[in-house]
Amino acid sequence: MNFTQIHDRLRRELFRRIQRGTLSVSLLARQTGLGQPHLSNFLCGRRRLSLQAIDRILAAQHIAAADLLPAAGASFEETRMVPLVSHATALFEPNIRPAAVQSMVSFPLTVLESMRARASSTRRGWQRFVAVRIPAAEALPMDPLVLPEAIVLIDRHYNSLMPYRSSRPNLYAVRQGSQLRLRYVELELNCLVLRPLSGTFPVELIDLDQSDGYSDLLTGRVAMMLNEL
Secondary structure (H helix, E strand, C coil): CCHHHHHHHHHHHHHHHHHHCCCCHHHHHHHHCCCHHHHHHHHCCCCCCCHHHHHHHHHHCCCCHHHHCCCCCCCCCCEEEEEECCHHHHHHCCCCCHHHCCEEEEEEHHHHHHCCCECCCCCCCCCCEEEEEECHHHHHHHCCCCCCCEEEEEECCECCCCCCECCECCEEEEEECCEEEEEEEEEECCEEEEECCCCCCCCEEEEHHHCCCCHHHEEEEEEEEECCC
16 A cells, blocks of 8 residues: 555545544544644645644544555545536536536545435436535534535535434535525425524525425535535
8 A cells, every 4th residue: 555545545534434423624623733724635635644644633533554454355445536616506507517627626435425315306417426615604604514615515416305314404505596505404384494503694585486396496415514714
């Protein structure tokens, strides 16, 4: 195993813990003393870590160096590059044009392939995963869950209100007019209810009388977040 593969296996293990909800970039930064931007750049595949930084992460997360080695006979697991795009592209483009790609973000292939889909019939032909960056003004209603300049992975094949996990509500990227919003979502009577996390922002309603239903308004489930400061 080479140094690049060690980085990729550590990145994948951290992603798994983030997906399970036992880890966040901000928590890892506090545990290791490393900066959140530095850690986020590593998780996005934009930079590598020094051996000293790797040692800090292993110690903080109680990961043995041997845990990063593949099991006997196992092949090295790859990552997948997901396009980082504008909000408008995420909302309206079924297939992402090369010209619309701002950059590529690396995610563990096994994590993406393990995600369950629940797509409406009109959504199944869309390119599934996209990533977007959330500016400060859009992050505030979901503070502190979503921090300014967070990179959000959106699963556009999950536009159902069925809970992904019974223990927590789904966070969605929602189309409100021509804008992308991150909100908790409920269906009440003929309205889609958009709930922020912060109590200083109002609950908003989208009247479904003028639409074909709620599924087209749900851009997708927020599957993963990389918070940056």
